[in-house]
Amino acid sequence: MTRPDLDKIIVPSGMTPVHSFDIWGVLIDANVLGGRKVDAYQRLAQEIGIEPEVIAQNVNDYNALLRGEAWATGERKGAIIDGVEKPLIDAHGKVAIDYTGVFYDDSLTTMRSILDAGEGVIVFSSKPAPWLKQNISPDLAERIGEIYAGAKNKPEAFRTVVEQERAINRYPVSHTADELPELKAALQSGLFSPSGLIYINRNDSNSEQTVNDAGIKIYVPTLADIRYTSLSKRE
Numbered sequence: 001m002t003r004p005d006l007d008k009i010i011v012p013s014g015m016t017p018v019h020s021f022d023i024w025g026v027l028i029d030a031n032v033l034g035g036r037k038v039d040a041y042q043r044l045a046q047e048i049g050i051e052p053e054v055i056a057q058n059v060n061d062y063n064a065l066l067r068g069e070a071w072a073t074g075e076r077k078g079a080i081i082d083g084v085e086k087p088l089i090d091a092h093g094k095v096a097i098d099y100t101g102v103f104y105d106d107s108l109t110t111m112r113s114i115l116d117a118g119e120g121v122i123v124f125s126s127k128p129a130p131w132l133k134q135n136i137s138p139d140l141a142e143r144i145g146e147i148y149a150g151a152k153n154k155p156e157a158f159r160t161v162v163e164q165e166r167a168i169n170r171y172p173v174s175h176t177a178d179e180l181p182e183l184k185a186a187l188q189s190g191l192f193s194p195s196g197l198i199y200i201n202r203n204d205s206n207s208e209q210t211v212n213d214a215g216i217k218i219y220v221p222t223l224a225d226i227r228y229t230s231l232s233k234r235e
Contacts, residue, residue, distance in 0.1 A: 006195035009232040015171040018120035025178035027107040034066040058083035068205025099135035110223040117229040123147045152182035155189035
């Protein structure tokens with residue numbers, strides 16, 4: 001586990017420090033919710049007549065993404081997600097997904113501690129996630145900021161998020177993810193200090209050495225190992 005003594009991030013006067021989190025594998029247990037979505041997709045796909053071989057391929061690809069396999073977490077990620085989740089979305093609520101117990105306890109505790117300290121929380125996902133605020137604890141739903149969606153394997157996606165947050169006097173100082181491509185993109189954007197890029201190892205898909213060699217210096221097994229409100233200081 002790597003938690004190096006890195007320099008604090010300087011937040012300009014008048015701006016609020018903000019912490020960005022990926023959803024899957026960071027805030028929620030991807031295996032639990034992913035399994036429920038796969039089950040729902042398989043039932044729906046059979047009902048609407050999707051070919052069995054297409055169903056099998058979509059499920060195999062989606063499960064590879066849940067495991068964090070490298071080939072599934074890069075350019076193909078969006079298409080893999082759509083293969084299983086788009087039919088569920090297109091069903092317009094006719095397929096119920098159970099979100100009970102999908103949030104990691106350390107994610108809920110961490111977000112509360114950040115918000116209670118007067119700092120901000122945003123979410124940055126690969127796909128729109130309107131369901132998140134509908135299913136998280138009400139005390140968090142009303143305080144969490146924007147839920148962004150974009151191609152997180154591209155630096156431009158991070159630049160867009162940071163630009164929008166800074167326009168409303170909120171200063172993103174960290175991003176936490178369990179996939180390496182997005183953290184590399186965040187680093188390449190030039191907008192994040194090494195002190196604010198955090199890899200959480202939820203599924204052993206990348207070794208600590210691999211993550212460190214990619215330029216990401218913080219590698220932890222739980223969000224509880226990071227004191228987010230100590231990462232920055234105000235000018």
